[in-house]
Each structure stands twice: as structure tokens, then as C-alpha cells.
């Protein structure tokens with residue numbers, strides 16, 4: 001597959017944008033349901049940062065793919081098969097342990113990605129990344145704090161964390177998959193091939209899990225397909241809810 | 255820390271020279287701080303009012319949060335998320351202000367979940383369409399500002415200071431709500447109809463938010479003497495109407511009150527009589543969403559219990575790490 005310079009960069013950017021949007025949406029679903037007021041505020045904070053990152057990335061994608069689409073066109077007018085986020089971000093919130101584990105796994109990946117993107121040959125991506133590094137450092141710290149507390153808290157919280165890890169760990173393999181798009185983006189200096197981020201991600205995550213008295217699960221199952229628009233069933237419901245109002249009033253201004 | 259008994263136990267304050275000093279401070283417009291001596295009734299009354307205010311912020315997250323996952327544009331979604339987050343922040347400052355009076359946040363939250371403390375009855379109405387989000391910002395935040403601006407001069411320091419910050423954010427919410435409704439009202443015919451329907455449903459409950467009429471208000475006289483309340487419910491209601499009536503004209507939306515008109519002689523808008531029977535029913539527990547809101551809050555508390563227990567257990571095991579966090 002040859003995508004051309006702009007093609008690969010556009011798809012590469014869109015993948016990152018969809019990751020941010022979908023994870024933001026999932027976190028926003030916690031509003032008024034978090035275990036403490038402080039965490040209600042923190043989860044919304046993270047969701048807002050991710051939404052801001054998504055919006056910046058959609059704006060850049062629209063320039064790279066030259067379709068002239070708006071951020072809302074990307075978010076509300078694409079069908080499930082056109083979303084290219086990874087499967088991990090679309091996983092349902094579950095209990096607070098599941099959300100915490102998902103956040104640790106995602107934020108650690110995203111932080112490594114943003115750090116690398118600060119030196120992108122695409123100046124706009126580099127600028128988005130510079131701001132996102134600060135935000136995502138906080139996201140990872142928040143997830144780390146909760147991983148430690150829940151892993152090394154009570155017997156119940158430890159058990160819930162183990163269950164969450166068992167559920168989510170298989171989805172981490174997809175984060176580091178390399179393909180024609182990521183290879184081309186890497187050659188062009190647009191951004192790192194995710195494969196190269198694995199050592200750093202693995203080092204941080206295993207250290208935190210160890211400190212939290214949790215064991216890294218083994219999994220032979222490595223679900224994949226998100227980057228090709230092949231998603232999990234719950235994702236369709238998420239999009240249906242997110243898109244229905246926008247689609248009910250085509251072309252209007254909100 | 256004070257026990258629940260001290261929140262609820264109602265003993266008459268005996269005459270006390272400290273009480274005269276206290277009243278003199280209030281009468282000369284000075285602030286009472288948590289360490290100052292204060293009559294028990296003053297303390298109890300403030301705890302009740304601040305807790306009810308905090309609960310209102312928290313329960314108020316539900317009706318608007320109801321639209322976060324369906325917001326029709328990314329820009330509106332970001333604005334709504336930030337707004338609902340602000341309300342959580344308001345709840346947090348207010349619980350902190352209440353804690354300076356010797357109660358504990360968890361104790362107050364339990365009282366809410368047991369139905370022994372109330373929250374603003376406005377949040378017992380459902381948000382049925384997207385326009386309700388704009389209508390709440392415009393009218394409900396508008397009524398909240400009307401209530402709260404005088405509280406910035408409340409005699410109790412921590413409450414007054416919390417209100418200064420809260421009022422700034424509420425004004426911002428009101429402008430955003432107005433702007434959102436304006437976009438709908440000046441959009442397509444369907445959008446305009448959606449905005450008008452929302453105003454039809456939220457107008458009277460917002461007018462009623464300023465409380466029962468002065469002739470029936472139970473706590474007003476004492477609260478005025480203590481410098482907690484500065485204006486009567488009916489005075490505040492008039493201020494609210496005077497603020498929003500001209501804004502409705504700019505919005506191009508018609509409030510559902512045929513008696514609403516400018517009265518040159520009074521220099522105020524005249525308006526119809528709110529249905530206070532309806533207000534009593536909703537306050538009494540029979541509004542459309544009382545049961546739903548209470549069940550939602552209780553479920554969130556119960557679902558989070560194991561998380562809070564884990565945090566406490568971790569803090570005991572690792573005192574240094576927890577102090578740094």
C-alpha cells in the first residue's frame with residue numbers, strides 16, 4: 001500500500017485523534033459517578049485534555065488529507081468502520097479498577113508517543129505534542145497513584161485490579177503494531193513507529209504494577225483490528241449515542 | 255469534630271454576653287471566622303444552608319451531565335464537560351466551607367443519601383432535549399447568581415469567600431447558556447422550537463427557585479438578623495425577573511407568563527404568580543426526578559465505597575506516600 005506523504009501522515013494523525021476522542025468520551029461517562037468528588041473532577045479534567053488534543057489533531061488531519069472536513073465531521077459523521085482508534089480506548093468503563101488500569105496503559109503509551117512527537121517534522125504536530133506532554137504526564141501520574149492505592153489497598157481492591165488487568169492486558173499488543181502507515185510516518189519523520197515505544201512503555205508499566213503488588217498477566221490472545229476500523233461491539237453503541245443528535249439535524253449550527 | 259447530634263439537636267440559646275459581642279460584629283458588617291465564638295443556632299443554620307447548597311451543586315451535575323455523551327458538537331461538548339466539572343468544584347468548596355463549622359463531608363453526604371438534607375428542587379426536573387442544557391445555564395444559573403451574589407457578603411467568612419469564586423463561574427455559565435440558546439433560537443425552525451419548549455418547561459421552576467413567598471418563608475427573619483440572608487425571597491425573585499425578561503427578548507424566546515410586562519411606575523417587570531403548590535410538591539419529594547436523582551447519588555456512593563476503603567487502607571500502610579500525594 002502506498003499512501004503518499006500526506007496520506008500516511010493523515011492516517012497516522014487520525015489514529016491518534018480517534019484514540020483521544022474515544023478515550024475522552026469513555027472518561028466523560030464517569031461524570032457524577034466517580035467514587036469521590038476529587039476524582040469526578042480529575043476524570044473530567046483528563047477527558048477535557050484528551051478532547052482538546054483530539055480537536056487539534058482533527059484540524060491537522062483535515063489539512064493533511066485535504067478533505068476540508070471539520071472536527072465535527074470526523075467525530076459525528078463517520079461510521080464505526082471509519083474510526084481508526086485502537087481497541088483499548090473503546091473498552092467500557094467497568095468499575096473504577098478497570099478505568100484505572102485502562103488509563104495507566106493508555107496514558108503511558110500516549111505520553112511516550114507525545115514525547116517522541118515533540119520532534120516531529122510536522123511542526124503543527126510537534127506543537128500539539130509539546131502541550132500534550134504536560135497534560136499526559138498528569139494523566140499518567142493520576143493513573144499511577146490509583147494503581148498503587150488499589151493494587152496495594154484492600155483485598156477487594158487488589159482482586160478487582162487483577163481482574164481488570166486480565167481483561168485489558170490483551171488489548172495492549174495492538175498499541176505497538178507496526179504497519180505501512182506507521183512505517184512511512186516514521187521514515188518521513190512525522191512520528192515514531194509505535195513498535196519503538198514498547199520498551200519504554202513496558203518498563204514503566206511493569207514497574208508501577210510491581211510497586212502495586214500486581215502481576216503482569218500472560219496472554220496468548222492479542223485482539224487487533226482497530227486501526228483498520230474493525231471494532232468491538234460496545235463501540236457501535238457508544239457512537240450511536242454520541243452521534244445521534246448531531247445527525248438528527250444535518251448541517252445546522254450549534 | 256461535631257457529632258450528628260449537634261447538627262440536628264435543637265436547643266434554645268441562652269442569653270450570653272458573647273452573643274451580644276457576636277451580634278455587634280455582624281451589625282458592623284464584620285466577618286465571623288470559624289474560630290470565633292458563635293451561637294449554636296447560627297452554626298446549625300449555616301451548616302444546613304451550606305450543606306444544602308453543596309448538595310445542590312452535586313445533584314445538579316446529573317441533569318446536565320445527562321447530555322455530555324450526546325452533545326451535538328465537540329465545542330459544545332467541551333463547554334458542557336467543563337461546566338459540570340465546575341459544579342463539582344463548587345460542591346467541593348462548599349463542603350470545605352461547611353467543614354470549618356465542625357462537620358465532616360462524609361457525614362453530610364450520608365444525610366443527603368438518607369433524605370435528611372435537601373438540595374435545590376430545580377434539579378428534580380428532567381433534561382429532555384439538548385436545549386434544556388442552554389435553558390438551565392441561562393435560567394437556573396441565572397437564578398443561582400441572583401441568590402448567591404448577596405451571599406458574597408454573608409457574615410460567615412468561609413461561605414462568603416467560597417461564594418465569590420462560585421459566582422464568577424456561575425456568571426460564565428449563564429453567558430454560555432444564553433449563547434447556546436441564542437444559537438438554537440436563531441437556527442432552524444426545529445432548533446427554535448426546541449429552545450422555546452425548553453424555556454416553557456424551565457421558566458417557572460426557575461422563578462420558584464428563589465424560594466417560597468416571603469409570607470411563608472420559615473428561616474428568613476433569623477437569617478437576615480444573622481447577616482446570612484440580605485434580601486427576601488420575593489425581592490430576589492423580582493431581581494431575577496428583571497434580569498432575564500429583557501434577555502428573553504434578545505433571545506427571541508417567549509417566557510410562558512402572559513402577565514410579564516414592564517411596569518414603568520414601579521421600574522420593575524410585573525409577573526404572574528408562580529405555582530407554589532407545585533414547588534411544595536416537588537420539595538416534598540414528588541417531583542418528576544426526585545427518586546431518580548437520589549438513587550443515582552446513592553448508587554455512585556455505594557459503588558465507590560470499596561475505592562474509598564482501598565485509599566484509606568493504602569494511606570495507613572504508606573503514610574509518607576499518602577501525605578505527599
Ligand SMILES: [Fe+2]
Nearest residue numbers: 311340341344
Ligand atoms: Fe454551581
Ligand SMILES: [Fe+2]
Nearest residue numbers: 395423424427
Ligand atoms: Fe453553574
